[in-house]
Amino acid sequence: MILIFTGLNQRIQMLLWVRNIKIHLVRIERLAKDARRKVLDMLKKGGIKGDPEKFLNTYLQFFIIDPVKDEPTNLMRRLEHLLNIRQRRFKLGLKQVLPNLGEFTRANLEVMIEAARALDIIYRLVRHYLMLGEKTNNWILIMQLELEMPQIVKLAETYHKALDAFKDGKPIGDGIGPLVAATLMNSRGSAVKREVVEDTIVGVVERKNRKLYVIKAKGPGGTVGKPGEAVKKVVEELKGKVSRIIMIDAALKLEGEKTGEVIEGVGAAIGDPGPEKFKIESVAMEHNIPLDSIIIKESLEEAITPMRKEISDAVEKVIEKIDKALEERTKEGDVVIVVGVGNTIGIAQ
Amino acid sequence: MQFSEFYTLLLLMLLLFLITSLIRTIIEKRKVKKEQYKTRTLIKCAKCGYTEERDFQIGDYVLKPEKECPKCKSITRIHRIYDVKVPKK
Numbered sequence: 001m002i003l004i005f006t007g008l009n010q011r012i013q014m015l016l017w018v019r020n021i022k023i024h025l026v027r028i029e030r031l032a033k034d035a036r037r038k039v040l041d042m043l044k045k046g047g048i049k050g051d052p053e054k055f056l057n058t059y060l061q062f063f064i065i066d067p068v069k070d071e072p073t074n075l076m077r078r079l080e081h082l083l084n085i086r087q088r089r090f091k092l093g094l095k096q097v098l099p100n101l102g103e104f105t106r107a108n109l110e111v112m113i114e115a116a117r118a119l120d121i122i123y124r125l126v127r128h129y130l131m132l133g134e135k136t137n138n139w140i141l142i143m144q145l146e147l148e149m150p151q152i153v154k155l156a157e158t159y160h161k162a163l164d165a166f167k168d169g170k171p172i173g174d175g176i177g178p179l180v181a182a183t184l185m186n187s188r189g190s191a192v193k194r195e196v197v198e199d200t201i202v203g204v205v206e207r208k209n210r211k212l213y214v215i216k217a218k219g220p221g222g223t224v225g226k227p228g229e230a231v232k233k234v235v236e237e238l239k240g241k242v243s244r245i246i247m248i249d250a251a252l253k254l255e256g257e258k259t260g261e262v263i264e265g266v267g268a269a270i271g272d273p274g275p276e277k278f279k280i281e282s283v284a285m286e287h288n289i290p291l292d293s294i295i296i297k298e299s300l301e302e303a304i305t306p307m308r309k310e311i312s313d314a315v316e317k318v319i320e321k322i323d324k325a326l327e328e329r330t331k332e333g334d335v336v337i338v339v340g341v342g343n344t345i346g347i348a349q
Numbered sequence: 350m351q352f353s354e355f356y357t358l359l360l361l362m363l364l365l366f367l368i369t370s371l372i373r374t375i376i377e378k379r380k381v382k383k384e385q386y387k388t389r390t391l392i393k394c395a396k397c398g399y400t401e402e403r404d405f406q407i408g409d410y411v412l413k414p415e416k417e418c419p420k421c422k423s424i425t426r427i428h429r430i431y432d433v434k435v436p437k438k
Binding site for chain 1: 355363386388405408409411412413430432
């Protein structure tokens with residue numbers, strides 16, 4: 001009774017929560033430091049010019065300011081412009097300090113820095129809310145943080161695991177779209193391929209007496225390419241004479257759902273910040289092209305860690321669905337665009 | 350009840366709570382044993398369908414040309430790279 005009336009029970013509870021959060025925070029800090037060490041090792045191994053610590057610090061806290069959303073005019077174009085600047089800055093920065101490193105290894109290093117950056121942000125954010133909660137005696141903030149901690153730690157562990165996949169150049173779960181595209185490009189001998197836009201490949205292949213324009217990011221380095229820009233360019237080159245666009249991508253499954261399950265729907269299956277999806281939707285609408293999508297279910301952990309066999313086995317199921325779509329929804333001689341969306345690390349074309 | 354007795358009781362309760370929470374954490378940690386995965390590389394001959402699986406090596410990527418096919422002598426390629434669960438001992 002005394003405890004309740006004096007509010008001491010709340011104090012004791014808060015102390016226990018703070019202690020628990022601190023234990024988790026130490027673990028997150030360890031993961032963030034290890035990620036940093038791994039990136040530094042890679043930079044040193046690649047023969048970096050100058051101080052690797054200084055270089056990494058610049059990119060770990062690199063930020064992008066969102067464009068103004070209250071005025072929606074050209075919002076997607078403004079966002080795309082900012083994302084392009086950021087990407088070019090990253091690429092150029094890496095090229096300047098690691099000129100002798102191969103293009104694909106550099107791309108993998110770029111993704112590694114992104115993962116280390118995500119871990120660094122998680123660590124700094126948790127520390128910020130913990131310190132803020134303690135400073136202001138805000139037990140609701142501390143309680144929320146404590147309840148969220150298991151998920152936050154899992155997320156941090158996932159990013160940490162992903163680092164090893166990026167370091168070794170292993171295909172990740174998110175690469176299922178590019179893997180399907182690569183399989184299609186090479187199913188009837190090698191397709192005629194060209195880099196249609198930066199870091200994005202289109203291959204032309206005949207299938208079921210239809211002409212398929214297969215699009216994927218340029219591998220085997222870690223990149224997602226510009227599938228939206230590529231679709232737009234191909235449709236414009238073909239003067240809009242495209243019967244269908246079929247998109248393949250990995251999608252987050254709900255807890256309890258089976259990994260590698262293949263399902264169909266309509267719309268642009270792509271999880272970019274907006275510009276690429278907007279371009280695909282716009283070009284499809286402008287030329288009245290039906291937009292189909294096939295997704296492969298997986299968890300966030302499975303999407304950014306080495307590809308599990310269940311996901312890899314989905315390739316054949318996806319191709320079956322594409323064949324069925326070609327037979328049922330297109331005619332012989334039609335032109336169809338197939339887009340394999342995702343990070344193509346460890347997958348060539 | 351005297352004041353000192355009350356605090357002793359409070360301390361005992363706190364100690365009991367800490368011990369039970371510690372035991373619970375240890376039991377939960379034991380329950381969730383993390384699964385181990387191993388990355389494997391599947392090599393396939395597009396001509397005759399010959400397949401071979403080996404451990405992943407740094408530098409492997411899907412569609413990378415590999416050795417000569419022991420059956421039809423054409424060049425094999427890496428068909429898939431995936432993680433498989435390591436059976437628990």
